[in-house]
Amino acid sequence: MKSIQICATAILTIAAGMLATTASAQEKAKMDSIYQFELKVDLPTTSVKNQYKSGTCWSFSGISFIESELMRTGKGEYDLSEMFIVNRDYHNRAIDYVRWNGSKKFGSGAEGCNVFNRIKEYGIVPQSVYNGLNYGSEKHMNNEMDAALKAYIEAIIENPNGKLSTAWLEGFDGILTAYLGVIPDNFEYEGKKYTPAEFRDKLGINTDDYVEFTSLTHHPLYSRFIMEVEDNWELGEVYNVSLDELTNIAFNALDKGYTVLWGGDVTEKGFSWDNGIAIVPDLSEEDMKGTDRARFDQDGKKKKSKLFNELVPEKEITVEMRQAAFDNFETTDDHGMHLTGYLTDKNGTRYFKVKNSWDTTNPFDGYIYMSENFYRYKTLTVVVHKNAVPNDIKKKLKL
Numbered sequence: 434m435k436s437i438q439i440c441a442t443a444i445l446t447i448a449a450g451m452l453a454t455t456a457s458a459q460e461k462a463k464m465d466s467i468y469q470f471e472l473k474v475d476l477p478t479t480s481v482k483n484q485y486k487s488g489t490c491w492s493f494s495g496i497s498f499i500e501s502e503l504m505r506t507g508k509g510e511y512d513l514s515e516m517f518i519v520n521r522d523y524h525n526r527a528i529d530y531v532r533w534n535g536s537k538k539f540g541s542g543a544e545g546c547n548v549f550n551r552i553k554e555y556g557i558v559p560q561s562v563y564n565g566l567n568y569g570s571e572k573h574m575n576n577e578m579d580a581a582l583k584a585y586i587e588a589i590i591e592n593p594n595g596k597l598s599t600a601w602l603e604g605f606d607g608i609l610t611a612y613l614g615v616i617p618d619n620f621e622y623e624g625k626k627y628t629p630a631e632f633r634d635k636l637g638i639n640t641d642d643y644v645e646f647t648s649l650t651h652h653p654l655y656s657r658f659i660m661e662v663e664d665n666w667e668l669g670e671v672y673n674v675s676l677d678e679l680t681n682i683a684f685n686a687l688d689k690g691y692t693v694l695w696g697g698d699v700t701e702k703g704f705s706w707d708n709g710i711a712i713v714p715d716l717s718e719e720d721m722k723g724t725d726r727a728r729f730d731q732d733g734k735k736k737k738s739k740l741f742n743e744l745v746p747e748k749e750i751t752v753e754m755r756q757a758a759f760d761n762f763e764t765t766d767d768h769g770m771h772l773t774g775y776l777t778d779k780n781g782t783r784y785f786k787v788k789n790s791w792d793t794t795n796p797f798d799g800y801i802y803m804s805e806n807f808y809r810y811k812t813l814t815v816v817v818h819k820n821a822v823p824n825d826i827k828k829k830l831k832l
Contacts, residue, residue, distance in 0.1 A: 461796035464709060467744055469779035470802065474687045475786065477504040478773045479512060481799030483792035487575035488541035491664070491696070492518045493790035494769035495548030498694040499557075499638060501773065502818070505690060508636055514558050516565020516573070517629070520613050521555045522547050526666055527586055527605045531597070535590040541579050542664035545694045545769050545816055549640040550667065556629030557638065559622055567614040578612040643694075644832065645816045647671045648679040650756045655829045660814065662766040671814055672830055676752050678823075680809055683772060683785065686821035693772035694816035695787065698764045701811060708741040709796040711787075711803040713810050715748040744778065750809040758810065766813050776802060 479500040484493045492515040503511055522543055530539050565573065585608060589601045610616075619628045627635065652658045652673050659668045674682070683693050703712040739745055748754075758764040774786035784802040793799035819832055826832075 460708065464741070464796050467742070468710075468802075470776045470784070471778075472774065472776050472786075473783075475774040476687065476690060476692050477501060478692070478771070478788055479504075479510060481788060481793050482515070482790050483572065484515075484790040485572040485574060485792075487519075487573040488579070489515060489519050489573070489575070490769040490790055491543045491545050492516075492522070492548060494694060494696075494771045494788075495545045497771040497788055497790070498545075498692060498816070499548065499552070501692040501771070502638075503636055505692075506637065511636070512560040514560045514563040514565065516613050517555075517558050517563045517616070518548055518551045519565065519575075520563075520609050520616060521551045523582060523609055524602075524606060525551070525554075527582075527602065529666060530586055531589060531601075535587065537666050538663040539583060539586060539666075540664075541575060542766075544660070544662075544665050544667070544669055544766070545696050545814070546645055546669045547667060549643055549816075550669075552633055552638055553640040556631070556633040557636070558617065558620060558629050558632060562617060562620045562622065563614060565613040567610075568612050575612070578608065581608050581612075642818055642820075643816050644819050644822060645669070645671045645814050646674055646679055646682055647814045648674055648676045648752075648755070648812075649759060650752060651760075660766075662813070664766055674826060674830075676750075676755060676809055678826055679812065679815065680805065681823060682817060682821070682826065683808065683815055684775065684783075685823050686817045687772065687775055687785075689821055691818050691821035693821075694769070695772050695785075695812060696766055696769045696814045698758075698766070698811040698813070699768045700765070701807070703740065703807065704801075704811075705741055706789075706791060706795050706801070709801055710741055711801050711807045711811075712740070712745070713748045713750065713804065713806045714740055715746045744780065747782075747804060747806045748810075750806050755810055759813075764811055764813065770801070772803075772815075773800075 479497060482493055482497070484490055496513050496515045496518065500511055500513060503509065519541070526539065530537060568574070582605065585605060589597070617629070619626055622632065647660060654673055654675060656673050657670050658673060659665065660671050686693050699711070701713065703714050705711070755764070770790070771788040772785045773788050776784045776786060778784065783805045785805075785808060787801040787803045789799055789801055791799065822832060
């Protein structure tokens with residue numbers, strides 16, 4: 434009876450998977466027929482991963498970027514550990530948080546540049562050595578760990594002894610170890626022994642080769658400043674360029690064979706994981722939310738229903754719009770992804786091919802097609818190899 438039940442469950446699971454695959458294929462065919470995409474640049478990447486219930490997109494996107502860099506430089510394909518970076522970043526963040534007496538934000542979020550900083554300081558290990566799943570789950574579920582770490586560090590900040598003990602950091606790391614596993618001093622990979630630092634050096638990862646950019650008007654053009662977002666706990670600096678230059682940096686990099694690490698906002702109604710599209714639709718619609726009219730007016734609903742059922746016009750993004758969205762907290766650093774190519778639609782509009790970390794359950798197998806206007810509006814930062822930066826921008830920044 435038990436074996437029959439198991440078989441029945443397996444059949445249902447397979448059937449559900451087939452239905453999901455069919456639905457995804459149908460959705461892809463629909464989106465392709467509407468937009469008629471033509472792929473222009475498609476650079477090598479590793480497989481799409483799933484961050485699942487963890488706020489670690491910054492590590493997944495950063496590691497994906499590094500993996501593509503290894504492929505670009507002829508090192509081969511590697512599956513590197515995102516959670517090794519998360520562990521070491523939490524360790525550093527705890528020290529920083531205590532030193533600042535709790536006056537910064539503490540949580541799982543960080544910036545893409547933190548991946549480079551942790552690799553430079555601690556090295557890197559393969560996923561097979563450190564998968565970060567030490568708590569009875571096959572998928573990343575970090576909410577309990579995040580809550581435990583937050584409660585612990587707040588207790589330390591209260592300083593109940595009147596003087597910090599020598600044990601508090603070891604206690605913090607003990608929680609990380611319980612959930613993510615022991616950080617290896619050394620490990621064996623393909624018959625050779627390495628420390629994490631030696632493995633970094635074997636791969637030839639030089640973290641100083643990468644440069645981060647933004648485009649905001651509250652700082653002078655071509656200056657370098659600390660990005661004022663909560664997850665930038667390490668106070669990382671970015672170069673400020675014009676909006677056109679920020680866009681050109683990404684396309685220039687892709688045309689030259691370099692992928693791009695992206696950080697920005699995906700909370701817009703034009704960002705649809707289910708449709709695999711990110712656009713800035715120009716609905717020319719007055720915001721009537723909360724008014725009596727909104728209960729009866731169907732016009733807005735009809736306009737929204739068209740978003741992904743036909744090719745709709747997009748807003749032209751101005752520098753003023755972009756800055757206002759940042760100043761009003763409409764644009765926040767809520768997600769990190771990886772730009773690996775670009776396409777055009779039937780009107781010639783360019784879209785970035787964007788590798789996400791939410792598994793492969795959308796029409797484009799885990800990728801998002803992000804319009805150029807969405808990029809111009811909602812990008813906070815991009816990181817590229819310094820050799821991918823256009824020469825005129827290099828001169829302005831003295832890179």
